[in-house]
Amino acid sequence: MDFALKKHEQDIVKAAREFSRKEFPNVAEQSDRNEEFIPGLWRKACELGFVGLFVDEDYGGAGYGFQEHCLIAEEFCAADGGLGAAILANTFAGALFHLFGTREQKARFLPPWISGEITLALAVPESGAGSDILSLSSTAVKEGENWVVHGEKTHVFSGHTADYMVVLTLTNPEASNPDSRYSFLLVPARNPEVETRKMRGKLGMRAAETARVIFSGTRVPADHLVGTQGQGLLELVELYAVIYATLAAMGVGVSRAAYEEGIRYTKQRVAFGASIFSLPATKAKLEAMATMIKAARNLYCEAAWSIDRGVKDASLPAMAKHYAAQAALFCADEALQMHGGYGYFEEYRIQRLYRDAKVIEMWGGGKDMDERMMASALR
């Protein structure tokens, strides 16, 4: 066992930290308030190699793993939750290609995605279906050489700006096993047959734009099915292992930012004749925060490490995500508390972190997916 970061991992952390600390802070508050991403940031992140570095070198990636990807996720969200989330949510569909795409699909879509020429969105949730995955009702029916897609997806990250969308659809409704009824379809999104509407009013991670997407008879060529027909749900669980490991790392980033804000503020705020940092109750909270951050980081590192070793067990990423969410909630809550009334106002970064932390907890595949992911741990 070796807990030290390797040389290349240290370099990645350093580069991600430099990039995000330089680019995020001065636009973070405005992005949060306006619920708008800074499009140029995605391009810059791509140019610097932060996107899709888990992809094989043959397809334009760095041939690293999800561990390196997660280290970047932590650093980005430590600089700003919303901007970090905006970039990372745009990597999930790429991960799906990486995991399940054919050679042709990878060769065609991954290199331009990694270099920032195209964007890919992942469209899974539906209004009213929530986490009951088996009640997702968007359908794709084969007509000649095309799939014809009908349905409405919601809360799709970058749904209104993406060039392509990977959409989970009901393709085999007659299959006797309900888990064998879904498939992922790649839908060219700049298409009059795809209607999108930007959604507003998110609690946190507001720089990560989301949209409602409506397919009314959208035609997709037959070779745009990603993965195996009918295996969409199993693939989704595997993809969620990656997503949850990433969310865990993002949660650690948010936790760390809250902790740093807590230290910074308590050191400068004087009450009862001394800095509130010097109060034993403050130190006890900061110690608890530091402990949770460390534990959450170790857990996501192990989760990502196991994914990179091909372990097909989603329970570790699920544990990592849940623990990191608790860490983020705890750290943001306590750090806001340390700010007193100031923490309740948007000029103070901790208010944003408090809202972002809650989103880490809420974000995921929902209760149904969590139970599927955790099932393997309960043997």
Added chain:
Amino acid sequence: MDFALTENQRRIREKARAFALREIAPVSRASDLEETYPRQVWQKACEEGLVGIFIPREYGGQGLGFLELALVSEELSRIDMGIGLSILAATFGSENILFFGREEQKKRYLPLLTSGQAVSAGAYTEPDAGSDVAGIQTSAVREGNEYTVNGSKMFITHGKVCRWMVVLCVTHPEEKKRHRRQSMILVESDRKGVEANPLKGKMGIRASETTEISFSDVHVPCENVIGEEQNGFYQLMHFFDITRTMVAAQGVGLAQGALGEALHYLDDKTAGGKPLREDQRIQFQLAEMATMVELARTITYRAAWQVDQGVPDPALNAMAKYYSAETAVKVSGIALNLCAQWGPEAFYDEFALQKLYRDAKILEIYEGTKEVEKITIARRLR
């Protein structure tokens, strides 16, 4: 021991509940989004007799107690704590007049509050002194029959809309005892040198007006002192000891509202053909939430009841506010997450629980942070 509410208490609770549903609910979302002070709702609340109910009848109130006030606070906060605060805090600061003021001050000021002619404010917190109230810097220097007030106050509810504010000032800076340097002075907001700036961008209770106030050479007659000179700190502690029961009740109401929203949302949802409400994971969380709400309510009512019996218990009041505030934060947080596990709409502000979650956190900060409440409790443990 009798835990039942009286007929009259039930009536005032029903009145507050009906008012909240009728007048507050329809404007709740817009007031939150636009951060607008709901003047009309406040006026209607005055007409309905929901403002300053604890003020004795001879001063225009209804002569009810703090338990009745808690019931009103709970019901308003159940629907919208921010708008509720605009009603509950319309008398804020003037409780000091009732507790410590001279007869003529009570007669002059209190009836204006209940009749909807004026709103008041309590100006204690400063940019550099919150929990450490005795650390305030705003000075009031006496010359003849006048005080000259200089300084600034922070996070003052109703600083802009109020007709007057009760300001904690340092009047005796040379006094050795740190807690004997302050006095409470009523400052009319139209006096020259008073400037209030609304503070925007709160996470929650966005309908409630929060301001920053500066006093530059504001001349105030000495008769505007409330209570005794040099007794300001102790008067303020008493003020908090009493009014905290109203804030505790806000937490009860918000938590109850959050639980109600979750139940309402989950009620008709099913998973794999089974109603969600039969899922044990969800059932247990709902049971935990309901238990916390009931405990918060019980301790709050008891604390308020003791105030009305003339035996207020500062530690109990602090416990009630601390526990209720924490309950509001926890219950709204669990409720929001439960719903998010079910539908992505929970992330957006059309979903009422999102606002409840943003609103809740202020309860652990204002009217004494929970840390101050823990200090209050711990000091009295024997």
